[in-house]
Amino acid sequence: MVKDKKVLPHLSSYANDPERIEEQANRMAKEGWILEKFGSLFSTYRRGKAGEYEYRVQVKEAGIDRLTYIAELTEFGIEEVGGVGDLLVLRKKADGTPFDLYSDLDSLIAQQKKAVRYLRAGLLLSLGWMSITLMNILMTLMNANVIGKYAGMAAISFRSSQVFLLAASALLLPICIVGIVDCPRGLRRAKQKIAALEAERVIQE
Template sequence: MIKFRWYVDSQKEQDWLNEMSKKGWALKSFFLGFYKFEKCEPGEYIYQIDLLPEGKSKQEYFEFMEETGVEIVDRWFYWVYLCKKASEGPFELYSDNESLKLHYESIVKFFKPFMYLELIAALLQVPGICGGSYLNIFSFILLIILFLGFLTTIKSFEKRIDSIDKDI
Protein backbone atom coordinates (compact mmCIF):
# COMPACT_ATOMS: atom_id res chain seq x y z
CA MET A 1 0.00 0.00 0.00
CA ILE A 2 1.24 3.49 -0.80
CA LYS A 3 0.02 6.56 1.09
CA PHE A 4 0.79 10.20 0.53
CA ARG A 5 1.24 12.56 3.47
CA TRP A 6 3.24 15.73 3.85
CA TYR A 7 4.78 16.41 7.24
CA VAL A 8 7.11 19.15 8.33
CA ASP A 9 6.97 18.10 11.98
CA SER A 10 8.92 14.84 12.34
CA GLN A 11 7.26 14.11 15.70
CA LYS A 12 3.79 14.12 14.10
CA GLU A 13 5.10 12.00 11.24
CA GLN A 14 6.62 9.54 13.71
CA ASP A 15 3.34 9.33 15.65
CA TRP A 16 1.48 8.58 12.40
CA LEU A 17 3.96 5.83 11.45
CA ASN A 18 3.49 4.22 14.85
CA GLU A 19 -0.31 4.42 14.42
CA MET A 20 0.04 2.72 11.03
CA SER A 21 2.11 -0.02 12.69
CA LYS A 22 -0.62 -0.52 15.32
CA LYS A 23 -3.06 -1.01 12.43
CA GLY A 24 -0.78 -3.67 10.92
CA TRP A 25 1.21 -1.67 8.37
CA ALA A 26 5.02 -1.62 8.36
CA LEU A 27 6.89 1.19 6.61
CA LYS A 28 9.16 -0.11 3.85
CA SER A 29 10.22 3.07 2.06
CA PHE A 30 9.70 6.81 1.81
CA PHE A 31 10.19 9.38 -0.94
CA LEU A 32 8.82 12.94 -1.16
CA GLY A 33 5.71 12.32 0.90
CA PHE A 34 5.00 8.85 -0.50
CA TYR A 35 5.12 6.09 2.10
CA LYS A 36 5.19 2.45 1.03
CA PHE A 37 3.79 0.01 3.57
CA GLU A 38 3.57 -3.76 3.79
CA LYS A 39 1.26 -5.82 5.98
CA CYS A 40 2.65 -6.82 9.38
CA GLU A 41 1.35 -7.94 12.74
CA PRO A 42 -0.46 -5.03 14.43
CA GLY A 43 2.03 -3.15 16.62
CA GLU A 44 4.96 -5.26 15.43
CA TYR A 45 7.26 -2.25 14.96
CA ILE A 46 8.07 0.98 16.75
CA TYR A 47 9.31 3.83 14.57
CA GLN A 48 11.60 6.75 15.25
CA ILE A 49 12.67 9.48 12.85
CA ASP A 50 16.05 11.03 13.38
CA LEU A 51 18.01 13.89 11.90
CA LEU A 52 21.54 12.76 11.09
CA PRO A 53 23.70 14.18 13.88
CA GLU A 54 26.39 16.74 13.13
CA GLY A 55 29.97 15.70 13.66
CA LYS A 56 29.43 11.98 13.07
CA SER A 57 30.01 10.23 9.79
CA LYS A 58 26.94 8.64 8.26
CA GLN A 59 28.68 5.28 8.26
CA GLU A 60 29.48 5.58 11.99
CA TYR A 61 25.86 6.49 12.73
CA PHE A 62 24.43 3.61 10.66
CA GLU A 63 26.85 1.09 12.18
CA PHE A 64 25.95 2.25 15.70
CA MET A 65 22.23 1.90 14.97
CA GLU A 66 22.66 -1.59 13.54
CA GLU A 67 24.80 -2.65 16.53
CA THR A 68 21.97 -1.63 18.87
CA GLY A 69 19.43 -3.70 16.92
CA VAL A 70 17.82 -0.77 15.12
CA GLU A 71 16.78 -1.28 11.51
CA ILE A 72 17.35 1.59 9.10
CA VAL A 73 14.17 1.53 7.03
CA ASP A 74 15.02 4.41 4.72
CA ARG A 75 16.88 7.68 4.48
CA TRP A 76 15.82 10.87 2.80
CA PHE A 77 18.10 13.91 2.71
CA TYR A 78 19.23 14.25 6.35
CA TRP A 79 16.27 12.34 7.80
CA VAL A 80 16.55 8.69 8.80
CA TYR A 81 13.57 6.39 9.29
CA LEU A 82 14.33 3.79 11.94
CA CYS A 83 12.40 0.92 13.47
CA LYS A 84 12.75 -1.79 16.03
CA LYS A 85 10.56 -4.78 16.79
CA ALA A 86 8.16 -3.91 19.60
CA SER A 87 8.85 -7.33 21.14
CA GLU A 88 12.39 -6.12 21.91
CA GLY A 89 11.07 -3.47 24.31
CA PRO A 90 10.73 0.30 24.20
CA PHE A 91 12.49 2.25 21.47
CA GLU A 92 13.44 5.83 22.21
CA LEU A 93 16.47 7.48 20.68
CA TYR A 94 16.39 10.37 23.13
CA SER A 95 15.40 9.02 26.52
CA ASP A 96 16.66 11.88 28.70
CA ASN A 97 15.66 15.55 28.60
CA GLU A 98 19.10 16.89 27.76
CA SER A 99 19.59 14.72 24.67
CA LEU A 100 16.00 15.38 23.56
CA LYS A 101 16.56 19.12 23.92
CA LEU A 102 19.74 18.90 21.81
CA HIS A 103 17.83 16.91 19.20
CA TYR A 104 15.06 19.54 19.03
CA GLU A 105 17.63 22.34 18.84
CA SER A 106 19.32 20.63 15.89
CA ILE A 107 15.93 20.39 14.11
CA VAL A 108 15.31 24.11 14.67
CA LYS A 109 18.81 24.89 13.41
CA PHE A 110 18.19 22.70 10.36
CA PHE A 111 14.82 24.30 9.45
CA LYS A 112 15.63 28.00 10.00
CA PRO A 113 17.61 28.52 6.77
CA PHE A 114 14.76 26.94 4.78
CA MET A 115 12.24 29.21 6.49
CA TYR A 116 14.27 32.33 5.64
CA LEU A 117 14.85 31.12 2.10
CA GLU A 118 11.08 30.73 1.56
CA LEU A 119 10.47 34.23 2.90
CA ILE A 120 13.15 35.79 0.67
CA ALA A 121 11.85 33.89 -2.37
CA ALA A 122 8.30 35.09 -1.58
CA LEU A 123 9.43 38.70 -1.27
CA LEU A 124 11.17 38.43 -4.64
CA GLN A 125 7.75 37.73 -6.17
CA VAL A 126 6.32 41.08 -5.02
CA PRO A 127 7.46 43.13 -8.05
CA GLY A 128 5.80 40.62 -10.38
CA ILE A 129 2.61 40.75 -8.33
CA CYS A 130 2.52 44.53 -8.77
CA GLY A 131 2.74 43.89 -12.52
CA GLY A 132 -0.33 41.64 -12.32
CA SER A 133 1.38 38.35 -13.12
CA TYR A 134 -0.78 35.41 -12.03
CA LEU A 135 2.28 33.15 -11.90
CA ASN A 136 3.96 35.54 -9.45
CA ILE A 137 0.79 35.71 -7.34
CA PHE A 138 0.56 31.92 -7.25
CA SER A 139 4.29 31.60 -6.45
CA PHE A 140 4.02 34.23 -3.72
CA ILE A 141 1.07 32.45 -2.05
CA LEU A 142 2.78 29.04 -2.28
CA LEU A 143 6.05 30.39 -0.85
CA ILE A 144 4.25 32.18 2.01
CA ILE A 145 2.42 28.94 2.84
CA LEU A 146 5.76 27.09 2.93
CA PHE A 147 7.28 29.87 5.04
CA LEU A 148 4.38 29.67 7.51
CA GLY A 149 4.70 25.87 7.63
CA PHE A 150 8.37 26.12 8.56
CA LEU A 151 7.67 28.94 11.04
CA THR A 152 4.92 26.93 12.74
CA THR A 153 7.15 23.87 12.97
CA ILE A 154 10.06 25.88 14.38
CA LYS A 155 7.80 27.50 16.97
CA SER A 156 6.43 24.08 17.91
CA PHE A 157 9.94 22.70 18.52
CA GLU A 158 10.94 25.87 20.39
CA LYS A 159 7.94 25.33 22.71
CA ARG A 160 9.11 21.76 23.29
CA ILE A 161 12.59 23.09 24.11
CA ASP A 162 11.12 25.64 26.57
CA SER A 163 9.07 22.89 28.18
CA ILE A 164 12.20 20.76 28.65
CA ASP A 165 14.07 23.77 30.07
CA LYS A 166 11.35 24.10 32.72
CA ASP A 167 11.76 20.41 33.64
CA ILE A 168 15.57 20.58 33.93
Protein backbone atom coordinates in the same frame (compact mmCIF):
# COMPACT_ATOMS: atom_id res chain seq x y z
CA MET B 1 -8.53 -2.65 -6.33
CA VAL B 2 -6.72 -2.28 -3.00
CA LYS B 3 -3.55 -0.22 -3.20
CA ASP B 4 -0.43 -1.72 -1.65
CA LYS B 5 1.56 1.51 -1.69
CA LYS B 6 1.01 5.09 -0.54
CA VAL B 7 3.18 8.11 -1.28
CA LEU B 8 2.20 10.97 1.01
CA PRO B 9 3.51 14.53 0.59
CA HIS B 10 4.23 16.48 3.72
CA LEU B 11 4.87 20.08 4.70
CA SER B 12 8.19 21.59 5.73
CA SER B 13 7.10 22.02 9.34
CA TYR B 14 6.28 18.29 9.56
CA ALA B 15 9.60 17.16 8.05
CA ASN B 16 11.49 19.01 10.81
CA ASP B 17 9.37 17.83 13.74
CA PRO B 18 10.64 14.55 15.29
CA GLU B 19 7.58 14.01 17.49
CA ARG B 20 5.09 14.39 14.65
CA ILE B 21 7.09 12.12 12.33
CA GLU B 22 7.33 9.39 14.97
CA GLU B 23 3.68 9.70 15.96
CA GLN B 24 2.41 9.37 12.38
CA ALA B 25 4.76 6.50 11.48
CA ASN B 26 3.63 4.46 14.50
CA ARG B 27 -0.04 5.29 13.93
CA MET B 28 0.19 4.19 10.29
CA ALA B 29 2.05 1.01 11.34
CA LYS B 30 -0.81 0.09 13.68
CA GLU B 31 -3.17 0.51 10.71
CA GLY B 32 -1.07 -1.85 8.59
CA TRP B 33 0.94 0.73 6.63
CA ILE B 34 4.71 0.26 6.89
CA LEU B 35 6.92 3.33 6.41
CA GLU B 36 9.51 2.29 3.82
CA LYS B 37 11.11 5.61 2.89
CA PHE B 38 11.11 9.07 4.44
CA GLY B 39 12.43 12.24 2.80
CA SER B 40 12.07 15.99 3.02
CA LEU B 41 9.01 16.07 0.73
CA PHE B 42 7.43 12.60 0.69
CA SER B 43 6.84 9.52 2.83
CA THR B 44 6.39 6.12 1.14
CA TYR B 45 4.29 3.43 2.83
CA ARG B 46 3.51 -0.14 1.80
CA ARG B 47 0.72 -2.32 3.06
CA GLY B 48 1.83 -4.89 5.62
CA LYS B 49 0.88 -6.54 8.86
CA ALA B 50 -0.64 -4.21 11.44
CA GLY B 51 1.77 -3.60 14.31
CA GLU B 52 4.65 -5.33 12.55
CA TYR B 53 7.09 -2.46 13.11
CA GLU B 54 7.64 0.34 15.57
CA TYR B 55 9.41 3.59 14.77
CA ARG B 56 11.65 6.07 16.51
CA VAL B 57 13.10 9.37 15.34
CA GLN B 58 16.54 10.21 16.67
CA VAL B 59 18.68 13.31 16.32
CA LYS B 60 22.21 12.32 15.33
CA GLU B 61 24.91 13.78 17.54
CA ALA B 62 27.50 16.03 15.91
CA GLY B 63 30.73 14.27 15.02
CA ILE B 64 29.17 10.83 14.63
CA ASP B 65 29.49 9.27 11.18
CA ARG B 66 26.01 8.49 9.92
CA LEU B 67 26.87 5.32 7.99
CA THR B 68 28.95 3.88 10.83
CA TYR B 69 26.19 4.58 13.33
CA ILE B 70 23.51 2.99 11.13
CA ALA B 71 25.73 -0.07 10.65
CA GLU B 72 26.02 -0.41 14.44
CA LEU B 73 22.24 -0.17 14.85
CA THR B 74 21.62 -2.98 12.37
CA GLU B 75 23.30 -5.36 14.83
CA PHE B 76 20.33 -4.74 17.12
CA GLY B 77 17.73 -5.24 14.38
CA ILE B 78 17.26 -1.50 13.83
CA GLU B 79 17.24 -0.08 10.31
CA GLU B 80 17.04 3.40 8.83
CA VAL B 81 14.14 4.31 6.55
CA GLY B 82 15.23 7.88 5.85
CA GLY B 83 15.67 11.25 7.44
CA VAL B 84 16.10 14.98 6.99
CA GLY B 85 19.33 16.66 8.04
CA ASP B 86 20.32 15.31 11.45
CA LEU B 87 17.00 13.50 11.93
CA LEU B 88 17.14 9.72 11.55
CA VAL B 89 13.88 7.81 11.06
CA LEU B 90 14.47 4.28 12.38
CA ARG B 91 12.38 1.14 12.68
CA LYS B 92 12.53 -2.24 14.37
CA LYS B 93 10.33 -5.31 14.37
CA ALA B 94 7.77 -5.04 17.16
CA ASP B 95 8.97 -8.19 18.95
CA GLY B 96 8.46 -6.99 22.51
CA THR B 97 12.10 -6.02 23.11
CA PRO B 98 12.82 -2.40 24.16
CA PHE B 99 13.29 0.18 21.43
CA ASP B 100 14.64 3.17 23.34
CA LEU B 101 16.99 5.64 21.67
CA TYR B 102 18.56 8.66 23.32
CA SER B 103 19.07 12.10 21.80
CA ASP B 104 21.09 14.48 23.97
CA LEU B 105 19.67 17.94 24.68
CA ASP B 106 22.42 19.79 22.82
CA SER B 107 21.74 17.79 19.65
CA LEU B 108 17.98 18.34 19.97
CA ILE B 109 18.44 22.08 20.43
CA ALA B 110 20.87 22.29 17.50
CA GLN B 111 18.43 20.39 15.27
CA GLN B 112 15.55 22.70 16.15
CA LYS B 113 17.72 25.77 15.52
CA LYS B 114 18.51 24.38 12.07
CA ALA B 115 14.77 23.88 11.58
CA VAL B 116 14.19 27.55 12.48
CA ARG B 117 16.74 28.67 9.86
CA TYR B 118 15.26 26.32 7.26
CA LEU B 119 11.66 27.41 7.89
CA ARG B 120 12.61 31.09 7.98
CA ALA B 121 14.32 30.74 4.60
CA GLY B 122 11.25 28.88 3.30
CA LEU B 123 8.98 31.70 4.45
CA LEU B 124 11.11 34.38 2.81
CA LEU B 125 11.35 32.35 -0.39
CA SER B 126 7.57 31.82 -0.45
CA LEU B 127 6.93 35.54 0.05
CA GLY B 128 9.42 36.44 -2.67
CA TRP B 129 8.05 33.96 -5.20
CA MET B 130 4.48 35.00 -4.41
CA SER B 131 5.32 38.66 -5.08
CA ILE B 132 6.98 37.77 -8.38
CA THR B 133 4.11 35.47 -9.35
CA LEU B 134 1.43 38.07 -8.62
CA MET B 135 3.38 40.68 -10.56
CA ASN B 136 3.69 38.32 -13.54
CA ILE B 137 -0.05 37.62 -13.47
CA LEU B 138 -0.84 41.34 -13.30
CA MET B 139 1.51 42.23 -16.16
CA THR B 140 0.24 39.36 -18.33
CA LEU B 141 -3.39 40.41 -17.86
CA MET B 142 -2.50 44.02 -18.65
CA ASN B 143 -0.60 43.04 -21.80
CA ALA B 144 -3.57 40.91 -22.91
CA ASN B 145 -5.92 43.89 -22.40
CA VAL B 146 -7.91 42.10 -19.70
CA ILE B 147 -7.22 44.86 -17.17
CA GLY B 148 -5.57 48.24 -17.29
CA LYS B 149 -5.60 51.18 -19.67
CA TYR B 150 -6.99 49.39 -22.74
CA ALA B 151 -9.41 47.03 -21.00
CA GLY B 152 -12.80 47.23 -22.70
CA MET B 153 -11.39 49.25 -25.62
CA ALA B 154 -9.05 46.77 -27.27
CA ALA B 155 -9.67 43.13 -28.03
CA ILE B 156 -8.46 40.66 -25.44
CA SER B 157 -5.50 38.85 -26.94
CA PHE B 158 -3.44 36.09 -25.32
CA ARG B 159 -0.25 34.87 -26.94
CA SER B 160 0.85 31.31 -26.29
CA SER B 161 3.70 32.54 -24.09
CA GLN B 162 1.23 34.50 -21.97
CA VAL B 163 -1.04 31.47 -21.59
CA PHE B 164 1.97 29.41 -20.49
CA LEU B 165 3.00 32.09 -17.99
CA LEU B 166 -0.50 32.24 -16.49
CA ALA B 167 -0.66 28.45 -16.22
CA ALA B 168 2.75 28.32 -14.51
CA SER B 169 1.73 31.10 -12.15
CA ALA B 170 -1.52 29.31 -11.31
CA LEU B 171 0.50 26.23 -10.30
CA LEU B 172 3.10 28.17 -8.31
CA LEU B 173 0.71 30.44 -6.41
CA PRO B 174 -0.89 27.70 -4.22
CA ILE B 175 2.58 26.39 -3.32
CA CYS B 176 3.60 29.87 -2.19
CA ILE B 177 0.42 30.23 -0.14
CA VAL B 178 1.03 26.88 1.58
CA GLY B 179 4.57 27.97 2.44
CA ILE B 180 3.38 31.31 3.82
CA VAL B 181 0.82 29.55 6.03
CA ASP B 182 2.90 26.52 7.07
CA CYS B 183 6.33 28.02 7.77
CA PRO B 184 5.18 30.44 10.52
CA ARG B 185 3.41 27.58 12.31
CA GLY B 186 6.54 25.46 12.11
CA LEU B 187 8.68 28.38 13.30
CA ARG B 188 6.45 28.96 16.31
CA ARG B 189 6.52 25.29 17.27
CA ALA B 190 10.31 25.02 16.82
CA LYS B 191 10.94 28.11 18.95
CA GLN B 192 8.68 26.74 21.68
CA LYS B 193 10.64 23.48 21.61
CA ILE B 194 13.96 25.30 21.84
CA ALA B 195 12.74 27.26 24.87
CA ALA B 196 11.51 24.07 26.57
CA LEU B 197 14.73 22.16 25.82
CA GLU B 198 16.93 25.01 27.04
CA ALA B 199 14.89 25.22 30.25
CA GLU B 200 15.34 21.47 30.71
CA ARG B 201 19.09 21.81 30.17
CA VAL B 202 19.28 24.51 32.86
CA ILE B 203 17.47 22.21 35.29
CA GLN B 204 19.86 19.34 34.54
CA GLU B 205 22.88 21.56 35.05
